[in-house]
Amino acid sequence: MYTPVGMDIGAETPKAIALSIIAEIQAVLTKRRGVFLRDRTEPIHSRSQVWIQFCDRPAGYTSKGMKIPQILPKETIPINTPLSLKINLDCPGSYLLLFNRGQDKQGNITKYLVTPSQAFAPSYQLLEKSILIPQQDAILYEDGIEFDAEGKEEYIGIVIDNPLNLPWLNPDTDNPALEWQGKHLKEVWEQLHAQDKWRVFYRNFNVISAISANL
Structure with a gap:
């Protein structure tokens, strides 16, 4: 320290x-x-498997069954396309705090807590080496994750051994996707002092239109 x-x-x-x-x-x-x-x-970047990827949602993606999604190439994601988010972290039993920072169609900065959240992933414990978001019991499970504006989407993941004691980490149906602020990161940092170890990951993606993708 x-x-x-x-x-x-x-x-x-x-x-x-x-x-x-x-x-x-x-x-x-x-x-x-x-x-x-x-x-x-x-x-x-290392040539090993990346920790976070977007992937296609095949036709017929419903709660009745799940098909194996195809990973999208490079670090770009298409606009106005329902997608799944794949987390590849070989640390079952740990917990993942996933923060997103992007922008909307008006150019306003958006900042959402992805895990845990009622919208994307009510549970932030990593039960398997790879998980898909939205989770089955999330609000957006059948709709997927969709971006309506071109630009950069950034993700910060913090992996911890034990859950943090912060009220805003409890998924809330009245606030399905918390809009995080600097004070939330400060509270996380203060509680990380009590953890034996943690890991931090970062990755960004460029949201592009179909026309841009074909250039």
Whole structure:
């Protein structure tokens, strides 16, 4: 543990400070220096299986049966297309906090807690090596995950051994997808101090139109 905590990214606001803290956690756990990606001479990503992927939802995807989805190529996802989110983390029994940051059609920044949430995944315990979201008992199970605006969608996953004692982590039908703020990340960070170990993952996707995909 270090103090002061965080990376020097000019953070002054609570949201920016929370981002700098998460960035240092990721850098320490992966033994990276936190330099600009353009300055790297080695591959940016490992060639091993990625921890989060979007995949197609085949026709006939209903609660009566599940077909094996086809993984989408690269780091792009199509606009206005129902999709599933596949999590590949070989740590059954652990818990996954999954935060999303993107934008809507008006260009407004959106920030949702994916797991746990009533909309996507009421349970955030990883019971298998690979899981699909939306979960079967989620509100969006039959509809899938769909993006209505082009742009970048970012995901931060925090894997912990034991659940955190935070009221907003209890899925709520009146608030099916919590809009997270910097204070929520701060509360998570404070409780992580009591955990023996945790892991942080990050990945972003570009939402593109069919026309862009064919160029």
